[in-house]
Amino acid sequence: MAILDWIYPKKCLGCGASGHYFCQVCQRWIGRRGECLEYQGIVRQAIKEIKYRGIYTLVSELVEIWNPERPGVDVLVTSVPMWKDKRRVRGYNQAELIAREVARLWGVDYLETLVRNRETRPMYGLSRKARQDNIRNAFQQNPKLEIRDKTLVLIDDVWTSGATIGECTRVLKRAGWKKIIPMALAS
Ligand SMILES: [Zn+2]
Numbered sequence: 540m541a542i543l544d545w546i547y548p549k550k551c552l553g554c555g556a557s558g559h560y561f562c563q564v565c566q567r568w569i570g571r572r573g574e575c576l577e578y579q580g581i582v583r584q585a586i587k588e589i590k591y592r593g594i595y596t597l598v599s600e601l602v603e604i605w606n607p608e609r610p611g612v613d614v615l616v617t618s619v620p621m622w623k624d625k626r627r628v629r630g631y632n633q634a635e636l637i638a639r640e641v642a643r644l645w646g647v648d649y650l651e652t653l654v655r656n657r658e659t660r661p662m663y664g665l666s667r668k669a670r671q672d673n674i675r676n677a678f679q680q681n682p683k684l685e686i687r688d689k690t691l692v693l694i695d696d697v698w699t700s701g702a703t704i705g706e707c708t709r710v711l712k713r714a715g716w717k718k719i720i721p722m723a724l725a726s
Contacts, residue, residue: 691720
């Protein structure tokens, strides 16, 4: 048993049974929406836990349940970046934790392809137009990175309007990435 499991024993987010964050029984209640897990119940709770506590074992259990299909062989994984000041305060970016775990699961490389230029307002409650204005030019290609001739899987934690992931895709395409597949753990 790892030391952290001893300090913070794992308990099921649904029923409190010890051993895992998702016990066999509660896992059965997790629904799917297309390629994503349904953003409700213990999945919603788990994403909040990851956002505010960053428990790595929780990320790996959740990604294992999600188990997204690898789209082909020549694949690289990247994530929607977080504003650097926010990342500094939180200590990590939850979308990156999820994406790195997916890369590990698929046995492919993880790349930091994008940089966030500024903080944006939360998307919740904004109109479609306001969402697009909010996110426009909020990202740029990581200047330290070369474009590679591989499929880039762009990962976010939650798919809401698609405005954020859409803007990231636009920037990556303009930078020269040819094939980009957006994915989110939950929707
Ligand atoms: Zn349970």
